[in-house]
Amino acid sequence: MxxxxxxxxxxxxxxxxxxxxxxxxxxxxxxxxxxxxxxxxxxxxxxxxxxxxxxxxxxxxxxxxxxxxxxxxTARKGSGRLWLIIPGVGGVEKSLYRSVVWMKIYQGLVSQAAKIGFEFCGPISDANLTSLSLSGDKKAGFFVIRNLEPRIKGFLQEYSLPCVLLHPDIEDADTCMVKVNRKRGGFLATEHLAGLGHKRIGLMIGSITSAPYLPRFQGYQQALRRAGLKFDWSLVKETSGFDPAEDSYALDQILAKPDPPTAFFAANYSRALNLLQYCQLRKIRVPENLSIAAYDNFPEMSISQPPLTTIETNLEEVGATGVNLMAALMRGERLQPEVVVETELVVRASARPLKA
Known part of the structure; x- marks a missing residue:
């Protein structure tokens, strides 16, 4: 019974x-x-x-x-169809998976779209946009990562299609954006090193006049000022970040100084890994002889030797937030022009207090 x-x-x-x-x-x-x-x-x-x-x-x-x-x-059937536009003719899959940045944002898009009932139709090359059947489809939305190129913007405006720009290098005043607080990332990494007692903190970075790196440089400077430390241009090296030999040459110059830095902020993952490799080849012990804080909490950071203290940019959250913004746009809500996703410090074993 x-x-x-x-x-x-x-x-x-x-x-x-x-x-x-x-x-x-x-x-x-x-x-x-x-x-x-x-x-x-x-x-x-x-x-x-x-x-x-x-x-x-x-x-x-x-x-x-x-x-x-x-x-x-939080979800319902038929919320709409979404696409991620990849600039460049053809090679959609190659373009999408060429960087961890794109992949993390993509994962956030797909996951959140499923949660709130959107059909995510996947990435599409901008060359194939005109082949989409969008006539009368008021529930179609598009995402662009990094930069909204004029030809893509023109297509979206022609059909009055909503768009959200994700993790932009170049901002667009007419488009809703989800940004990462890059300046805070640079500040947190440098503040952490200064808080450990380091007074000479080197910086490995890309061009400080470029949109991705200028905010990180500003955060670095802000943290130095906050700690009462003097900014020294000779401790800043701008490199491409993808050539270990170039980074090695720059590091040779900085570390040959009479008063070399005792710590470095590497402003992206490739420079951090190049710096770590440089130290291993020259028998510089990390963190005993040199402390390192990096930017971009990619998988390599947690399995390096030692594991790298780094900045988490929460890129999956960028994608998920973009989907929520798109849902609001489709409902006709008035939105703030931009949403900022905060960065966080992830402390690991690559930095230690400076010995007296």
Whole structure:
């Protein structure tokens, strides 16, 4: 008898859950969903059954319980179709996977799109945009990573299609953007080294006049000022970051100084790995003889020897935030022109207090 009751109870909550799932199309993203009491009244079921049905919807990512707001709809069928535009003719897959930056943002896009009910149609080359069937499709949205080129912007404006620019190097005043706080990243890395007692902190960076690196350079300078340390141009080396020999030459120059730095901030992952390799080849012990803080918390950073203290740029969050902005754009909401995703310091074993 007890077995039959359990079987009937299980069947009942599933039936309620399936019916509730079918009603999600009547709600907008962010709407308040039925309460437990609502479900009990609507279906004439017990509180246990209502809780089980609602919990199952939450586990599927369709609704979410938020304190002081109740249960909120976070996904529904048919929210729209999304594309990530890749500049350049052909080679979409190669372009997308050419960097960890793109891949992390892409993962955030795909994951969040699935959670809130968008159909993510994948990356598309800008050369293939005109082949899309968009006539009358008001639920199509597009993302661009880094830079919104004029020909892409022209296409989107011609069809009045919403676009969100992700992690831009060049900002666009007419487009919603999700930015990483690069300046704070440079500040946090340098502040950490200064807090460990280092007074001579070198900087390996790309061109400080370029959009990606200028904010990191400004953060570096700000942290030095905050710590009461004098800025020294001779400790700053601008390199391409992709040629270990070039970085080695720059490091030879800095470390040959009478008062060389005791720590370095490497402003991206390739310079950090080149710096670490340089130290290994020259028997410079990290962090005993030289402390390092890096930028970009890529997988290599946690498995290097020693594991590198670095800046987490939260690129998956950039992608996820972009999807949420797109949902708001499609609902016709007025939005701030930009959303800033904060960077964080990840402390590992590559930096230590300066010995007196």
């Amino acid at each position: 007890e077995k039959n009751i359990n079987k009937r109870h299980k069947s009942l909550w599933k039936s309620v859950m399936e019916d509730l799932n079918g009603q999600l199309d009547n709600f907008k993203y962010g709407d308040r969903f039925y309460t437990i009491a609502d479900i009990c009244r609507k279906y004439g079921v017990s509180q246990i059954t209502a809780v089980k049905a609602l919990s199952e919807l939450e586990q599927q990512g369709l609704v979410q319980k938020i304190r002081r707001r109740g249960t909120i709809v």
